[in-house]
Amino acid sequence: MTAFIRDQWYVAAYAHEVGRTPLGRTLLGEPVLLYRTEDGRPVALADRCVHRRFPLSEKPSRLDGDRVVCGYHGFTYGPDGRCVSVPGQRRIPRTARLTGYPVVEQDAFVWVWIGDRDPGDTLPPRAPWLDSPDHTVVSGMEPLDADYGLLVDNLLDLSHETYLHGGYIGTPEVAETPITTEVDEKSRVVRVSRHMDDAACPPFYAESTGITGRITRHQDIEYHAPCLYLLHSRVAPVGTDERAFHVEVVYGITPSTEHTTYDFWAVARDFALDDQKVTDFLRESNHTVVMQDVVALNALQKALDTEPPGYQELSINIDTGGLAARRILARMAAEPA
Amino acid sequence: MTAFIRDQWYVAAYAHEVGRTPLGRTLLGEPVLLYRTEDGRPVALADRCVHRRFPLSEKPSRLDGDRVVCGYHGFTYGPDGRCVSVPGQRRIPRTARLTGYPVVEQDAFVWVWIGDRDPGDTLPPRAPWLDSPDHTVVSGMEPLDADYGLLVDNLLDLSHETYLHGGYIGTPEVAETPITTEVDEKSRVVRVSRHMDDAACPPFYAESTGITGRITRHQDIEYHAPCLYLLHSRVAPVGTDERAFHVEVVYGITPSTEHTTYDFWAVARDFALDDQKVTDFLRESNHTVVMQDVVALNALQKALDTEPPGYQELSINIDTGGLAARRILARMAAEPA
Amino acid sequence: MTAFIRDQWYVAAYAHEVGRTPLGRTLLGEPVLLYRTEDGRPVALADRCVHRRFPLSEKPSRLDGDRVVCGYHGFTYGPDGRCVSVPGQRRIPRTARLTGYPVVEQDAFVWVWIGDRDPGDTLPPRAPWLDSPDHTVVSGMEPLDADYGLLVDNLLDLSHETYLHGGYIGTPEVAETPITTEVDEKSRVVRVSRHMDDAACPPFYAESTGITGRITRHQDIEYHAPCLYLLHSRVAPVGTDERAFHVEVVYGITPSTEHTTYDFWAVARDFALDDQKVTDFLRESNHTVVMQDVVALNALQKALDTEPPGYQELSINIDTGGLAARRILARMAAEPA
Incomplete structure (x- = not known):
């Protein structure tokens, strides 16, 4: 764990x-x-x-x-x-x-x-879009029967959108496009970016924005270890950057017990603020996506629980962000209280 | 456990x-x-x-x-x-x-x-009201997902009636009135008494006896460690001792596995012997009360199962009987076979 | 286990x-x-x-x-x-x-x-009736919440048919008739035979063959440790050996986890090959019998899980085949890889 x-x-x-x-x-x-x-x-x-x-x-x-x-x-x-x-x-x-x-x-x-120490002046990291008049938010919480580290892995490598969430938020370009990763060891933030210049528009964005053709799509992840995950998502019709739509996807990742986790998820948008149909669609669609993750991560936990000791994972480029997050978490866990 | x-x-x-x-x-x-x-x-x-x-x-x-x-x-x-x-x-x-x-x-x-020894002449403790022509009895058994010690604790401190069983058998006076405790180390009997001189009449007694005003209420517990618990209960309208009603509440507390218990409960009354409505009411009402205990004790067991080692309880006067029972049980468990 | x-x-x-x-x-x-x-x-x-x-x-x-x-x-x-x-x-x-x-x-x-070695020329043991034009087959698989050894025990001692499967395939003669046992240590095959000269015909055979009177009934078990169990079953009306019916009962016994097992069962017959009613009856009837075993073996596993260490079984003549199978399995498990 x-x-x-x-x-x-x-x-x-x-x-x-x-x-x-x-x-x-x-x-x-x-x-x-x-x-x-x-x-x-x-x-x-x-x-x-x-x-x-x-x-x-x-x-x-x-x-x-x-x-x-x-x-x-x-x-x-x-x-x-x-x-x-x-x-x-x-x-x-x-x-x-x-x-x-x-x-x-x-x-x-x-x-x-x-914890045991006093927080002093330390404040939680920010997710201001969840409480802003310029955004409309849908949100929920799903309990996970899995180690919180599996959710961190999951969110820091969005190439899984293409496979696990195909037909919702994934398209082939997500898995194909290389990422850049930046680690701020001091503030314990991992940044993973994937900028797609010409990509299919997945139903999640097509139905909420009304875009019908191909898009530029930016995924800029900011993971504040251990608890807050932000995905700054930006889509625009190819060649029309002035018409960009922004979605801020926020996850609170809270370990409950050794093998259970609270998965708080929220989606804030800066468009169609009062359109109830868009709100309903995004709530339903993101809930579906989250539940696909829940099912997959619960299956991974079961696999972990029964695997022989010494089992070796294999990591590739897409895992750079997730591995950085694991290193930061391990270092934080080892720090003197 | x-x-x-x-x-x-x-x-x-x-x-x-x-x-x-x-x-x-x-x-x-x-x-x-x-x-x-x-x-x-x-x-x-x-x-x-x-x-x-x-x-x-x-x-x-x-x-x-x-x-x-x-x-x-x-x-x-x-x-x-x-x-x-x-x-x-x-x-x-x-x-x-x-x-x-x-x-x-x-x-x-x-x-x-x-056990391993022969019982010889030893007989079980008595609960004669359960098989007496002068009493009418309702009874049942509920399996408990909890250590039997939690049920002993529960029954020896009836101040919980005010909170867990409010609206059924609890009134404010139960928690407020001090108890007297007597321990017979030799016969392994713990006696806890609470005599209320002027108390509200809870629905359990109001509906079964027909009393409409305030009551004197006596609760005299006799716990024969480890298995038999008797509550001699007596209620009467204030100032009219000749019209007292008696209820004998009997519990058989039988450990099944380390974390499961058979909770045998019975209520014998010396009034309205042939009144089916009273019988039905007392069965229903006491079953509800027992199930409130079952839910609470199962929750306590779950709390126990996950608490860190070295957790400290805090005991007060109301726990005198329960603590005496625990001491007797611990001594009996330590005795040579 | x-x-x-x-x-x-x-x-x-x-x-x-x-x-x-x-x-x-x-x-x-x-x-x-x-x-x-x-x-x-x-x-x-x-x-x-x-x-x-x-x-x-x-x-x-x-x-x-x-x-x-x-x-x-x-x-x-x-x-x-x-x-x-x-x-x-x-x-x-x-x-x-x-x-x-x-x-x-x-x-x-x-x-x-x-395993770790290569199978080389080793092939699985044969059960040719399952894929033969001269036989009609019904089959299924039931997952078992029990150690596979309990299923081996079960199948090698068919005296349980009389009790656990009475009214289906058991009659008093099965339990009453002595067995002969043969162990081929080299090829790891245990053979248990029970030949009944004059027995009641259980519904399983009466309804499928149409026999109305008493029968000669042969049960010839061939257990290829660890995985394949064959029961060559032969029934005929008493005194008319030329009218024998043959049923080949095949079990694949595959350990899944330490306490779960795949119970593959099949029944191949050499009569009424195209009679759908017989096919349906045998499928239904054998499924019922297998489920009686499943319920019993799951109960045995629960008993095993909670029994004190050092618990002693008692074995008698009917267990000769099962004990031989256990010895072979223990020896195979101890062999160097």
């Missing part, structure tokens, strides 16, 4: 998922409770009552104002994690406190800091 | 479940076959044919008079476990014998002794 | 299952891809792309002429396993090659050699 990398921000949920009903997510193996206070502030606490470990996100646990009440014996906690009430007695043990997690709401995501 | 305690009587089944069809139960990890001879005597034998370990409770295994015939190759055993017939030959190997288990039918339960 | 025996031919599929759609089977723990070239030749290759281990039998992997194209990134392989195309570059790494498996089509089966 790909090692977990602590002391990092992770996408825990979409902002709209966190509200006045307790929500439970497992992040890097840690059960986390998410909710919002009455004034709208997101809260992230350990999702285990200190008494008998009942999940505070599980019914009949519930919110009482800004507090959460355990559904088993009524232990009650404030948004800072401090226990404020226990059954049958006035005295509240000093150690009765839930671990609190640093939490930030940014770009339509609720980000949670998993 | 909570250690298994051998050389004890355990509830294997309700008497009505054991009949002329082979019944298989796994008790403390041991597969046990239960059936009745033609004259009605319950029999408990190892549920594995000595030949190729086919379960004798599995079809097409079947009874032939007082004998059980293996459904795979026809090995046939008497109620004492001795093999009396094998296919293709007259000579029956001397060692062809199923382990027999001591078995007692008592108080509507079939009890089986699991 | 029963040890895997390498350097042997195994039934991988029925010939009719292998065609122009990629088929995946796991043989002795190894994922194997099966398909046919355009000229009809069966191909067996490792079912993992050398790049990122995507299963070549999994959609959208597909055939392109005689080649197979990986559904993830388009790596393309010839029927000899050599990679002939990769995305985004002309140069194909020298090591890009799938392991090929020796494959033979014989007697309606596709046989694959699993």
Whole structure:
């Protein structure tokens, strides 16, 4: 498995998922409770009552104002994690406190800091298109029964679009066109670019933009290890660069357990902003594409689980970005906490 | 997990479940076959044919008079476990014998002794209300995907009624009222009492007794470690002690495998004995309450299965009975066989 | 578990299952891809792309002429396993090659050699009735959640027909009649014979042959360790040997994983060759019998999985053939590769 990398921000949920009903997510193996206070502030606490470990996100646990009440014996906690009430007695043990997690709401995501150090001034990487009036967004989250490293591999090598997503977003040119890769070791960003000068227009773009002929197509990947993946996608009819369409594809890649991952996906466009048909089409089409990945990655995980020790992969040029990402992840995992 | 305690009587089944069809139960990890001879005597034998370990409770295994015939190759055993017939030959190997288990039918339960010693004169603890003309009984059994210790914890601390079973048998007064705890180390009985002088009447009692106002409510627990739990429950309208209603709640807590448990539950009442509506209501209502526990305890087991080593619970006054029960169970498990 | 025996031919599929759609089977723990070239030749290759281990039998992997194209990134392989195309570059790494498996089509089966040595002149054992104009065949394959050794045990001791398959192919005489056993250590064949001179005719034969009275019934087993099991079955009305009916029952016993097995079964008859009603009846009837075995063997495996270490079976005369088979399998597994 790909090692977990602590002391990092992770996408825990979409902002709209966190509200006045307790929500439970497992992040890097840690059960986390998410909710919002009455004034709208997101809260992230350990999702285990200190008494008998009942999940505070599980019914009949519930919110009482800004507090959460355990559904088993009524232990009650404030948004800072401090226990404020226990059954049958006035005295509240000093150690009765839930671990609190640093939490930030940014770009339509609720980000949670998993680690031992304090985040200090560190903020999550940005994906501003998800919360911008100049873009229309479709999004979702699919749980993956696979190591998060398999999703990183998948997204950093888009040549798979031609095969796994043929008929949706793949065309022969994606696999044929060479990539350029840039690695920023310091900021831990991997950039992979593929510029196609004359390519078929896949249904994903043809139906959403109305383009009927061939296109120039730019795929510029920016992977901020470990959690945020951005694909700046640009298509335009060949020879008419002034009519370019931009799509920002965003993935939050959040390890849940050793072999499960939250796959947050979003597609933001700068055209046909109010066209509900385009919105519906892109949501449906991208969901299909994501599910093709889910099925494939779950199959890969099963293959991994049963393969003999010492199995060797073979890498080629298209893997340059993915291998760079793996190296960065391995180095981050090995850093002293 | 909570250690298994051998050389004890355990509830294997309700008497009505054991009949002329082979019944298989796994008790403390041991597969046990239960059936009745033609004259009605319950029999408990190892549920594995000595030949190729086919379960004798599995079809097409079947009874032939007082004998059980293996459904795979026809090995046939008497109620004492001795093999009396094998296919293709007259000579029956001397060692062809199923382990027999001591078995007692008592108080509507079939009890089986699991252990290496002989029970001698030891009899199971009593729950006479389950088989008494002065009581009407509703009962059931729910399999639990949880350590039996979690059920012991649950039942010895009824403050959870207020939260997990609110709207059924819980009211605020249960969690608020302090308990008294008594431990009889020698007979291995834990007693926990909670007497409420002026409490709301929960639907469980309001609908079954017809009481409309507030009540005095007594909960007197008697836990006979490891297997039998009794709750002597008494409710009466405030100020009218002569009109008290009694309910005896009985649990048989039988470990099946390390993480599964048989949760036998019964409710015996001394009022409205022939009122079918009350019977139906109490069966339905108590089943709902038991299922709330099942869901919660299964969730706790999942939390336990994934928690890091060294996780610390926090205990308070309400846990005095449960902690005493754990100590007794641990001591019993450590005793020389 | 029963040890895997390498350097042997195994039934991988029925010939009719292998065609122009990629088929995946796991043989002795190894994922194997099966398909046919355009000229009809069966191909067996490792079912993992050398790049990122995507299963070549999994959609959208597909055939392109005689080649197979990986559904993830388009790596393309010839029927000899050599990679002939990769995305985004002309140069194909020298090591890009799938392991090929020796494959033979014989007697309606596709046989694959699993091992490290070359098969040389060794051919799979024969079951010619499955592909003969003088016989009509019904067949199928059932996956078993059990060690293949349990299926070997099962088939070598047919006394279980009386109990597990009573009302189908079992009658009291099968279990009652002694067997003779012969072991050919050199060719690794175990022969078990049971000749019944005067037996009830079970529905399986009564309905298919039209015999109404008692029969002579011969069961002559020939087990070619590890994979092929033949039962030469002969029934005739008592006293009329010239009117004998022959059924050849064939099993391919192929270990898949440590606890799963492919159970290939076929029934070839030399009578009523064109009678569709008999064909339908025998297919249905034998499928029922196989499923009775599947249910029983899966139950045995569960019993095995939970039994304490050191559990002792008890064997009697009927087990002579099965024990001989186990000895041969153990010796083969211990042989130097």
